[in-house]
Amino acid sequence: MLTCKQLTELVTEYLEGRMSLADRIRFQLHIGMCRHCRAYLRQMRQTIRTLGKLPDEPVPPEVLEDLLRRFRSWKPTQDR
Amino acid sequence: MRKQRAEALQPLAAGDDAALVARLRAGDEAAFTALVTRHHGALVKLALAFVPSRAVAEEVVQETWMAILESIARFEGRSSLKTWIFRILTNRARTRGAREGRSVPFSSLQDEGRAEEAVDPARFTPAGMWANPPRRWDADTPEELLSRAETRALIEQAIETLPSMQRAVVTLRDVAGWGSDEVCKVLELSETNQRVLLHRARSKLRAALERCVEHR
Numbered sequence: 371m372l373t374c375k376q377l378t379e380l381v382t383e384y385l386e387g388r389m390s391l392a393d394r395i396r397f398q399l400h401i402g403m404c405r406h407c408r409a410y411l412r413q414m415r416q417t418i419r420t421l422g423k424l425p426d427e428p429v430p431p432e433v434l435e436d437l438l439r440r441f442r443s444w445k446p447t448q449d450r
Numbered sequence: 451m452r453k454q455r456a457e458a459l460q461p462l463a464a465g466d467d468a469a470l471v472a473r474l475r476a477g478d479e480a481a482f483t484a485l486v487t488r489h490h491g492a493l494v495k496l497a498l499a500f501v502p503s504r505a506v507a508e509e510v511v512q513e514t515w516m517a518i519l520e521s522i523a524r525f526e527g528r529s530s531l532k533t534w535i536f537r538i539l540t541n542r543a544r545t546r547g548a549r550e551g552r553s554v555p556f557s558s559l560q561d562e563g564r565a566e567e568a569v570d571p572a573r574f575t576p577a578g579m580w581a582n583p584p585r586r587w588d589a590d591t592p593e594e595l596l597s598r599a600e601t602r603a604l605i606e607q608a609i610e611t612l613p614s615m616q617r618a619v620v621t622l623r624d625v626a627g628w629g630s631d632e633v634c635k636v637l638e639l640s641e642t643n644q645r646v647l648l649h650r651a652r653s654k655l656r657a658a659l660e661r662c663v664e665h666r
Binding site: 375376378383412414418419420421422424425427428429433437 | 477479482483486487490491494495508512515516519520567568569571574577578579580583584585586587590592593595596602605606620624625627630641645648649652653655656659660
């Protein structure tokens, strides 16, 4: 029988779908019986989703402008 | 915001690297702008895993774009263009990080992967059952959590304090939403090492978020 502590170390393997069928069943049996571990798994999923919603960093306009300037001066050497 | 950007890139989003590379070689500015817009933010975030400051990260990313232009003629399509770009960045950021004294030798991978508890052991009974169990956060969607500037800052800070490789892996997997295959290729990790690093990083970030949710 899996302990709660062991389960917290197996969560990523579980979420990544890298478990053997037997381990997966053991994991799911524990989750089915233990509301604390259900809460833990839910927190982990919320953490992952939250990380995915962090705002993108836009390209600063002056950086893009500078890169484009260099792109233009790079072009001619390719045409030779 | 992300969605809007994806739409703006539709002409490039067909996944046709060959067409995009041809447009770059032909000096197509729109193609270059779209490529920079699409990847720049993630490149900076990844560079930050290896170099000590944002200024240096921005510099490394700019050098990377120049290196890409210089070698685009030699791009053979054996990997995806995205993987190729991020590998160039990773190599440059690691070299630069080492020079800046933030050394990231490959051996540190062992240190980063060594036994670390996902959860503070004091929260379990000697038999390994929860003594101080996690609470439910059901009221909090990611959007609600992130709508608080403090929470956002705290998560970003927690990411910053991760060891380099953990930070690199979680940045690409969870922040940028990549698959594990791509991450393994870019960071030159085995599937198992990648998963261990991801596990350490996610466990710490969950704990940081938990502190933040429960102490407000």
